[in-house]
Amino acid sequence: MSAVLDVVRAEVFKTLRKRRVYVLAALYWVLLPALALLVGRLIYVNTRGTFVEEGVPLADLMQALFSPHGLATIALTGPAYASPTPYIIGVALLAALFIGEERGQNMWKTVLVVQPNRSAVLTGKLIVTMGTLLVLMVGAFLSAILFGTIGTSFLPTNLSGDWGGLLGLYLWQWAHLLAPTLLAFLLVFLVRSAVLGIVLVLIAPGLLEGIYSVLNTLFSLQPITRFNAVFQALRLQRVWDELPRYFFTTNLYAPGRSPATSLVNEFISEIDQADMGPFSQLLGSGLTLGHSSLVMAGYTVLFGLLLFWVFRRRDVD
Amino acid sequence: MNAITATELTKRYGSKAAVAGATFGIEQGEIVGFLGPNGAGKTTTLRMLAGLVRPTSGTCRVLGDGVPGPSLREVGTMIEEPSFYPYMTGRSNLRHAARLHGDVPDSRVEEVLEFVRLQDAAEKRVRAYSQGMRQRLALARALLWRPKVLLLDEPTNGLDPAGIAEVRESLRRVAHDGATVLVSSHILAEIEKLVDRILAIEAGRIVFDGPLKDLVARAAEQAVTYTISARDQAALLTALEDLGYVPNARGGGEVEVSVPADDAEFLIERLTTKGVRVLSASKEEDDLEDAYLRLIDPSRRPS
Numbered sequence: 226m227s228a229v230l231d232v233v234r235a236e237v238f239k240t241l242r243k244r245r246v247y248v249l250a251a252l253y254w255v256l257l258p259a260l261a262l263l264v265g266r267l268i269y270v271n272t273r274g275t276f277v278e279e280g281v282p283l284a285d286l287m288q289a290l291f292s293p294h295g296l297a298t299i300a301l302t303g304p305a306y307a308s309p310t311p312y313i314i315g316v317a318l319l320a321a322l323f324i325g326e327e328r329g330q331n332m333w334k335t336v337l338v339v340q341p342n343r344s345a346v347l348t349g350k351l352i353v354t355m356g357t358l359l360v361l362m363v364g365a366f367l368s369a370i371l372f373g374t375i376g377t378s379f380l381p382t383n384l385s386g387d388w389g390g391l392l393g394l395y396l397w398q399w400a401h402l403l404a405p406t407l408l409a410f411l412l413v414f415l416v417r418s419a420v421l422g423i424v425l426v427l428i429a430p431g432l433l434e435g436i437y438s439v440l441n442t443l444f445s446l447q448p449i450t451r452f453n454a455v456f457q458a459l460r461l462q463r464v465w466d467e468l469p470r471y472f473f474t475t476n477l478y479a480p481g482r483s484p485a486t487s488l489v490n491e492f493i494s495e496i497d498q499a500d501m502g503p504f505s506q507l508l509g510s511g512l513t514l515g516h517s518s519l520v521m522a523g524y525t526v527l528f529g530l531l532l533f534w535v536f537r538r539r540d541v542d
Numbered sequence: 543m544n545a546i547t548a549t550e551l552t553k554r555y556g557s558k559a560a561v562a563g564a565t566f567g568i569e570q571g572e573i574v575g576f577l578g579p580n581g582a583g584k585t586t587t588l589r590m591l592a593g594l595v596r597p598t599s600g601t602c603r604v605l606g607d608g609v610p611g612p613s614l615r616e617v618g619t620m621i622e623e624p625s626f627y628p629y630m631t632g633r634s635n636l637r638h639a640a641r642l643h644g645d646v647p648d649s650r651v652e653e654v655l656e657f658v659r660l661q662d663a664a665e666k667r668v669r670a671y672s673q674g675m676r677q678r679l680a681l682a683r684a685l686l687w688r689p690k691v692l693l694l695d696e697p698t699n700g701l702d703p704a705g706i707a708e709v710r711e712s713l714r715r716v717a718h719d720g721a722t723v724l725v726s727s728h729i730l731a732e733i734e735k736l737v738d739r740i741l742a743i744e745a746g747r748i749v750f751d752g753p754l755k756d757l758v759a760r761a762a763e764q765a766v767t768y769t770i771s772a773r774d775q776a777a778l779l780t781a782l783e784d785l786g787y788v789p790n791a792r793g794g795g796e797v798e799v800s801v802p803a804d805d806a807e808f809l810i811e812r813l814t815t816k817g818v819r820v821l822s823a824s825k826e827e828d829d830l831e832d833a834y835l836r837l838i839d840p841s842r843r844p845s
Contacts, residue, residue, distance in 0.1 A: 238638050243629070334625070337593070
């Protein structure tokens with residue numbers, strides 16, 4: 226355990242001297258809420274007193290999106306919808322910093338001689354990576370509150386909201402980021418290149434899902450052909466249909482995306498989610514957070530075992 | 543007790559053996575020179591001893607423990623090019639290493655900086671360091687936790703003569719304090735001044751393991767180097783080539799040639815028989831470089 230603590234102290238020492246972390250934090254903590262606030266102000270100024278207000282209760286919309294609670298929600302939900310998501314970008318950049326940099330600077334031979342306990346090195350690096358992600362997310366939460374509070378001076382918003390629930394979702398989303406962090410560490414370490422590793426981290430999680438979507442669109446195991454009949458006979462149709470419930474990205478962002486479902490329900494409740502096609506999946510319909518967490522726990526175990534096995538055995542050039 | 547023991551240590555990359563069945567032992571407090579041409583397997587052997595590379599077969603032990611094992615915490619290394627986090631200062635790099643290793647107070651960082659005479663440059667970022675400064679900083683890092691075993695790969699690379707002498711003196715002091723040092727270097731004159739014993743490796747195999755004087759003596763037993771002068775240098779060269787030797791022409795009509803020790807006493811007689819009028823012939827003393835080159839390069843061995 227003391228070896229892990231030694232690694233944690235060393236990695237924190239290194240992290241505080243790395244400019245990339247501060248840039249990432251500034252983008253997440255300042256740019257996102259400032260832009261959201263600007264958009265809120267534009268919407269408010271341009272739609273107040275117009276016909277739009279007759280259809281949509283503008284004050285409610287402002288409160289839901291641009292109040293302190295709304296901005297904090299956006300800081301959680303927004304990154305889960307971009308493509309690639311800022312979450313995975315953050316994870317890839319941090320993996321490149323904590324695992325890729327040692328390769329780039331030819332430092333593995335130094336690090337693993339100074340601290341030969343490889344499991345401790347890996348565990349310490351994971352702890353610091355997850356700690357950095359937590360600091361970034363909590364910082365985004367607090368920064369959104371700050372910007373939202375400033376927004377109350379020129380928007381019809383206030384500080385009310387389900388703060389406990391939202392903070393819980395932040396922590397839940399943070400916990401889900403352990404699996405992609407392990408995957409990113411594994412990929413960056415395996416390909417021995419931080420740049421290629423980052424690209425793979427951005428592409429790999431969605432790759433299988435993309436292939437599935439293409440196959441599903443093209444064939445969908447329907448109609449029953451000679452080829453598809455085999456799958457039908459093996460009762461694989463149901464498995465095929467159920468696959469998306471176990472996809473990595475669908476479940477990874479479930480906590481972050483869940484407030485969006487509530488927002489959609491609040492403002493366009495008359496739309497049946499079943500009619501929303503692919504959007505229903507994006508909104509996380511049909512997936513409970515418990516289910517998503519179990520799936521992510523499975524991915525965590527899988528990637529974790531692979532990573533530790535590879536890291537402990539691999540020769541260092 | 544041996545501080546380092548390698549038994550049938552082998553590392554293969556595909557079908558090529560980088561190290562093939564290396565067996566040796568190094569006692570506590572010994573300074574051993576590790577010699578071999580580029581690609582002979584020196585760095586791979588050092589990497590296996592440091593736990594960075596897993597042997598394909600065979601074992602190595604450091605301070606009684608198998609590698610990898612807890613004793614690696616007592617090992618300091620400089621393997622190949624020294625590497626650092628370039629955006630950190632020299633002092634920060636050492637503090638990072640001190641934290642990573644644990645049990646190393648910041649005061650020790652200042653001690654080793656002073657030891658390698660880098661106090662004045664300690665607050666410079668490492669990217670601004672010269673090769674020599676990086677080399678000294680790497681040595682400081684290797685000494686940070688007072689290791690009982692030092693594995694050093696070309697530690698004097700990039701150092702000026704004064705720096706080389708300083709490193710040599712530092713290593714002597716470290717060994718005097720009881721540390722075991724295994725050091726590879728291409729600068730044989732430095733090795734000669736520093737070590738008591740030589741391990742020579744060629745094509746992955748240990749080809750010599752013993753005291754420095756034995757290597758030189760063995761070389762002298764194998765061959766004798768003469769500097770010969772004759773009235774006609776061209777005739778002398780031709781005659782030596784006819785006798786199957788590889789002579790080197792020098793200035794002043796002199797020729798240097800290595801001949802098998804058994805042939806030495808008949809050399810002048812044979813040259814005379816071939817009509818060469820020898821003016822003088824003097825026997826050269828072999829140094830480590832001659833002995834080493836003869837050991838690793840068969841073409842330098844007299845036929």
